[in-house]
Amino acid sequence: MQDRPFWNFLEPQYQRIIASSNAIVFFIKSQKQEQRWLDVYSAGCQGGCRCVFQLAEAMVLLEDYAASFDRDLTFQMRMGKTLNPRYWELLYHTLNWKDELAKLGKLLERGTPSDHSDFIQLFSECVDRMDEQYLEIREARKAVFQDDPASTTSITGMSLDEWAQPWRCDEKIHWDINEPELGPYEDPDAEPPYESDLETVGADSIEFSDEEVSSDDDSDGEF
Numbered sequence: 716m717q718d719r720p721f722w723n724f725l726e727p728q729y730q731r732i733i734a735s736s737n738a739i740v741f742f743i744k745s746q747k748q749e750q751r752w753l754d755v756y757s758a759g760c761q762g763g764c765r766c767v768f769q770l771a772e773a774m775v776l777l778e779d780y781a782a783s784f785d786r787d788l789t790f791q792m793r794m795g796k797t798l799n800p801r802y803w804e805l806l807y808h809t810l811n812w813k814d815e816l817a818k819l820g821k822l823l824e825r826g827t828p829s830d831h832s833d834f835i836q837l838f839s840e841c842v843d844r845m846d847e848q849y850l851e852i853r854e855a856r857k858a859v860f861q862d863d864p865a866s867t868t869s870i871t872g873m874s875l876d877e878w879a880q881p882w883r884c885d886e887k888i889h890w891d892i893n894e895p896e897l898g899p900y901e902d903p904d905a906e907p908p909y910e911s912d913l914e915t916v917g918a919d920s921i922e923f924s925d926e927e928v929s930s931d932d933d934s935d936g937e938f
Contacts, residue, residue, distance in 0.1 A: 727787070732852065743888055755890070778816060819838060
């Protein structure tokens with residue numbers, strides 16, 4: 716059981732990634748339906764100023780997903796990072812989504828056309844990149860005890876099924892098809908697996924500057 720502390724150190728990080736993945740998948744699939752924001756046949760603004768909420772929610776969930784991949788560092792690891800920052804930079808280079816997230820932030824700041832095509836395209840590319848890393852982690856996790864008998868309790872204290880979670884759908888998002896009406900996402904207004912106040916906030920509680928209000932009155936093509 717000498718490796719148990721190692722698993723205990725990694726498990727909370729894995730659970731953060733799972734939770735963030737669940738949250739953004741729920742959002743995407745709830746919106747990838749007819750007459751909703753990610754409807755593959757008419758993606759974009761479907762409800763006036765409410766599109767601002769959808770864009771903001773997508774952005775926050777994407778930022779949470781990206782942040783979930785940040786590795787917890789022990790004090791010794793932080794010392795090593797301080798002494799050899801170039802090594803750590805190269806190590807995490809493939810996981811750097813800062814540029815893409817910055818581009819999305821700029822799109823959100825200046826407003827986009829009502830079809831939101833630029834934002835949706837970049838958003839989907841970011842999700843796909845993060846999903847690739849997520850799926851690599853899932854495959855690595857399943858492979859750890861794959862040769863052990865099914866009845867074995869792993870050194871983590873979990874059963875092999877609890878550890879590998881074979882029931883999870885390890886697939887990337889299919890952006891070119893809408894979600895079916897039947898299934899776990901048949902109710903687009905179901906309670907999301909993350910904290911969201913979009914339904915209760917209301918437009919009256921969102922503060923806009925006089926310039927933003929003036930701009931909205933003068934343009935029908937932007938949110």
